[in-house]
Amino acid sequence: MKYRDIREISMNFIPIAAFLLALLIGAIMIAFLGVNPLVAYHALLNGAFGSINALADTVVKATPLLFVGLGICIAFRAGVLNIGGEGQLVVGALSATIICLVFPNLTGWILILIALFFGFLGGAIWAGIAGFLKAYFNVNEILSTIMLNYIAVYGMNYLLRGPIMDPLQVKLGSFIPQTARLSQAVDLPRFIPTRLHLGTIIAIFFAILVYIFLWRTTIGFRIRMIGQNIQASRASGINVQKYMVLAFFLSGALVGLGGAIEVIGVHHRMFTDGSATGFTGSAGFNGIVAALFGQLHPIGTIPASLLLGALLTGANKMQRVVQVPSALIGALNGLIVIFVVGSEYLRRRQTRRVERIMKVEHNSKNKNKKEDK
Amino acid sequence: MMKCKKNIIIIVMISILVFSLGFGANAKAFRVAVIMPSSINDLAFSQSMYDAMVAIQEEMGKEEFQFVYSESMFVVADAAAAIRDYASEGYDLVIAHGSQYGSSLVEIAPDFPNTSFAWGTTVNTFSDQGITNIFAYEARSEEGGYVSGVLAAKLSQTGIIGVIGPIETGDAKLYVEGFKAGVLATKPDAQVNISWIGSFSDVALASEAAQTHINVGADVLTGTAQMVVGAIGVARQRGVLWFGTQADQTSLAPEVVVANQVYDWTVALKPMIQLVREGTRGGSAYVLTLANGGLKIVVNQEALVRKTIQDIIEGKIDIEL
Amino acid sequence: MEAIIIGVLKSAIRLATPYLYASIGETIGQLSGVLNLGVDGVMLMGAFSAFFTVLKTGNLGLGLLVAIVVGGIFGLLIAFVNVTLKAQQGISGIGFYIFGLGLSSLLFRTMIGTVQTVSGFSPLSIPLLSNIPIVGEIFFRQNILVYGAFALVPISWFILNKTPLGLSIRAVGQHPEAADSLGVNIVRIRYLTVIFGGMLSGIAGASLSIALLNVFQQNLTNGMGFIAVALVYFGAWRPLSVLSGALLFSTVNAIQIWIQVKGINIPSDFTLMLPYIVTIVVLAAMAKRYVRPPKALNKPFERGE
Known part of the structure; x- marks a missing residue:
């Protein structure tokens, strides 16, 4: 009995141990740069959780990761890999921005809802293209989403330096590729005095919604079934093509919604530095990691994106405090992803072992009971 | 009485503040x-x-x-x-x-x-x-761009000049437009070809853009932003003159970098x-x-001398006495 | 006109070179059932290590060798995580990408410091062939790594289709259970393909830093590794089709540059989109010759479970 408990607890520690191991290797790298790793990691923790503001920054950073993570959950459950998060974030954000620029005078709440809807739709269509190409033209989704990421970025650059560029930029002659600040009416409410905004609550709400959708509705069930066994699904009469497009559509919709919320919650305008990363902060990729850390479960993705958000926020603080090259932060993040993903198998194997032991114990108990009778 | 006390406290606090500020600025x-x-x-x-x-x-x-x-x-x-x-x-x-x-x-x-x-x-x-x-x-940046443009027009034998930029915005746009204006003011029939890479980091594409510029006859190139390091390499390899901007890029290709606009x-x-x-x-x-x-124009005379000597040797320059 | 065509195609061949190495490597890995999205990170490590070696020693061959070794080591790590630890391949690859990007930038910062140039592999005219009009100029006056990339296509085709090893690789990717029962060592084959893929990614990086560009800068590849992965799908796991995909993408990119240089009045953002759009459209148009991916792709092998 006790043995089993220890086993059960220990298996949850495997990813944590992997995480710590990655940090240890990171510590060696930091020491090589002539910095005391303890000071560095203290700064990291401090930057992620040290104050109300730090905590708020962590949550703000985690919000787009959660949206992307949710989108990834849906895609993964349908058996497809959506690595087009970057493009979908951009398209979602652009759609929301454009609609806000077109109707600057609408009442706040109505405009917010419209903006969110357009973000949702923009991301959905962008991912839907990949789904459509896969379902009806056999174009592999990894190829199409990578290509669509680039197309989205070039489209964004065109719009932001042309049709929707801030007129002030032309007047000043500085030609910064960004839109005008959106009407204040469309700013998502903030939890003053921090940067924390309502978007986080919306994200958690959607996490629950995605959970209900995937596990409590017929459509969700079918999507998961396709992911588990495409042949069996086809045999049981499911229109696989239709659901595949749908899965992509919804996956991109959530990502696009995340993009829209970044605009009206954080930046209040759209801008470009020529790449997607300046706006997305690579959330399109990091969200995939968050989804996996969360066991590809929408509810699990909530703490997972928080953890990742804390890591990214804290790492930046660490860079500032100990003045190490920012590249170190990237290397460290990569190590953590590799170690945690690598540890997954050990955890799964441990889980199976525990289940087996439990089965054995259960059986022997039953036997005892029978013998008692 | 209470009021008086409060005032005193405030005065003391303010004086401490002023003192510390005034002192701190020096210390x-x-x-x-x-x-x-x-x-x-x-x-x-x-x-x-x-x-x-x-x-x-x-x-x-x-x-x-x-x-x-x-x-x-x-x-x-x-x-x-x-x-x-x-x-x-x-x-x-x-x-x-x-x-x-x-x-x-x-x-x-x-x-x-x-x-x-x-x-x-x-x-x-x-x-x-x-x-x-x-x-x-x-x-x-258009000022230094203009200066480089004038020099580029003077130095170009083919009358074709290539420009490589990141995206057509901000500082890069100003530099490129200034450069173009400088070229055309000096040599109105010169041809200024401009290519935008679409990013600040695509070194490979910038280098192929340089190749293409040279292929269509450009003998002087310029470019702005950090991805041009590849293009400078191409200019060096194919012996085409280069004008830099933002920082001194001479060290990358001392043979061909004529001048840099340095901020x-x-x-x-x-x-x-x-x-x-x-x-x-x-x-x-x-x-x-x-x-x-x-804005400073850092001229690398070595490249100019080399180029002129080379042109005389190859007969591109006809010295009329 | 002739000069223009030569120029554009020559550009295309150069642009295609890093993609070819990386894509062929990824193709072989995927055929054995391992998806590696970390190609870009390995390319960066290869590019850095080759550049650093050449900068310090001036020895190009040694630089290439170091890139191969570093790529191989990364391949080994990737194989360990994906094959032995049976990690979720899509995500471990992203981890390796982030790690390679960060580490190569960090090493560049601490060991080199500023952007510098080296003299890399210079064009090598092949006797006789280089004298053929047009074709000679386009194909046979390139540097040795370009030739290597193109030679790799028939070599990998031969290995994959005509040798027992190739058969084993395919079997491991298609029917690991059957291959296992026939005594093929699945783990060994997968390690082999992924390490080989890592080596090729290392060469892909080196082809940029010591042959085509002769510089190193942080994030030198700028996402090329992801395009290389995409081209594997374009080529449907066949070296020859991967080659056509790489050439299509690169040729359109070269034409795109040329359109801009000629001052044809289209916003640059749209011409820049062309290679990406054309690749998708062409692939969609060829949908009928659909080839199924290796059945065990992205699936760890677990015996009897």
Whole structure:
């Protein structure tokens, strides 16, 4: 009995141990740069959780990761890999921005809802293209989403330096590729005095919604079934093509919604530095990691994106405090992803072992009971 | 009686404050934090600011001037967190070295009225929005562009000149347009071909753009932003002249780099620091120009001499006496 | 006109070179059932290590060798995580990408410091062939790594289709259970393909830093590794089709540059989109010759479970 408990607890520690191991290797790298790793990691923790503001920054950073993570959950459950998060974030954000620029005078709440809807739709269509190409033209989704990421970025650059560029930029002659600040009416409410905004609550709400959708509705069930066994699904009469497009559509919709919320919650305008990363902060990729850390479960993705958000926020603080090259932060993040993903198998194997032991114990108990009778 | 006591306390507190402020300004070093979009060794925009910081530190001494930096902050949300963090740590001046940081700055600056902020490249200090603690700075990169353009037109034998830029915005757009104007003013029938790479980091595409420019007959090239290092390599390999901007790129190809427009941000930063020390926190914009020495043209004579000798040997130049 | 066509195609061949190495490597890995999205990170490590070696020693061959070794080591790590630890391949690859990007930038910062140039592999005219009009100029006056990339196509085709090893690789990717029962060592084959793929990614990086560009800068590849992975799908796991995909993408990119240089009045953002759009459209148009991916792709092998 006790043995089993220890086993059960220990298996949850495997990813944590992997995480710590990655940090240890990171510590060696930091020491090589002539910095005391303890000071560095203290700064990291401090930057992620040290104050109300730090905590708020962590949550703000985690919000787009959660949206992307949710989108990834849906895609993964349908058996497809959506690595087009970057493009979908951009398209979602652009759609929301454009609609806000077109109707600057609408009442706040109505405009917010419209903006969110357009973000949702923009991301959905962008991912839907990949789904459509896969379902009806056999174009592999990894190829199409990578290509669509680039197309989205070039489209964004065109719009932001042309049709929707801030007129002030032309007047000043500085030609910064960004839109005008959106009407204040469309700013998502903030939890003053921090940067924390309502978007986080919306994200958690959607996490629950995605959970209900995937596990409590017929459509969700079918999507998961396709992911588990495409042949069996086809045999049981499911229109696989239709659901595949749908899965992509919804996956991109959530990502696009995340993009829209970044605009009206954080930046209040759209801008470009020529790449997607300046706006997305690579959330399109990091969200995939968050989804996996969360066991590809929408509810699990909530703490997972928080953890990742804390890591990214804290790492930046660490860079500032100990003045190490920012590249170190990237290397460290990569190590953590590799170690945690690598540890997954050990955890799964441990889980199976525990289940087996439990089965054995259960059986022997039953036997005892029978013998008692 | 109570009122009197309160007043006394207030007076004492104010005097302590004034005392410490007045004293502190002399006693403690001027502390600057810089947030930069690319790395400090990009031979372009970020490096120009880093070099200025180092230069000021050398001039004022480490006791008087200290700086920290966050590089590769291309993620704007992270940069915003950095700006806020540096401000809350009491740096005297926080420099957001990238035009994409402006909208974050507008939100943060009012929360830290005792901190000065600066950003570029722009002339917008947001004083129209009632903000008083933001400086702005920009470089009239079209001026140096024009000078290089004139030289390029003079040096070009084919009359075809190639330009490579990142995306058609901001500083890059100004430089390219200035360069083109300089060429056409000197040689109206010259042909200026412009290609945009669509990113600040695609070194391979920039290098192929250089190849293509040379293939259609260009014998002088220029380009702006950090991805042009590949193009400079091509210019060197194929013996075509190059004009640099933002930082001195001569070291990459001493044989072909004719001249560089170099940004000297100290020209903007020194008066800014002076103002902050005197108690003015923002509101003015500084523009680097050829006139105020903020823009310098660093000429690499070696390349010119080499090229001229080569042209005479190959018979491209006919010396009429 | 002739000069233009030569120029554009020559550009295309050069642009295609890094993609070819990386894509062929990824093709072989995927055929054995391992998806590696970390190609870009390995390319960066290869590019850095080759550049650093050449900068310090001036020895190009040694630089290439170091890139191969570093790529191989990364391949080994990737194989360990994906094959032995049976990690979720899509995500471990992203981890390796982030790690390679960060580490190569960090090493560049601490060991080199500033952007510098080296003299890399210079064009090598092949006797006789280089004298053929047009074709000679386009194909046979390139540097040795370009030739290597193109030679790799028939070599990998031969290995995959005509040798027992190739058969084993395919079997492991298609029917690991069957292959296992026939005594093929699945783990060994997968390690082999992934390490080989890592080596090729290392060469892909080196082809940029010591042959085509002769510089190193942080994030030098700028996402090329992801395009290389995409081209594997374009080529449907066949070296020859991967080649046509790489050439299509690169040729359109070269034409795109040429359109801009000629001053044809289209916003640059739209011409820049062309290679990406054309690749998708062409692939969609060829949908009928659909080839199924290796059945065990992205699936760890677990015996009897």
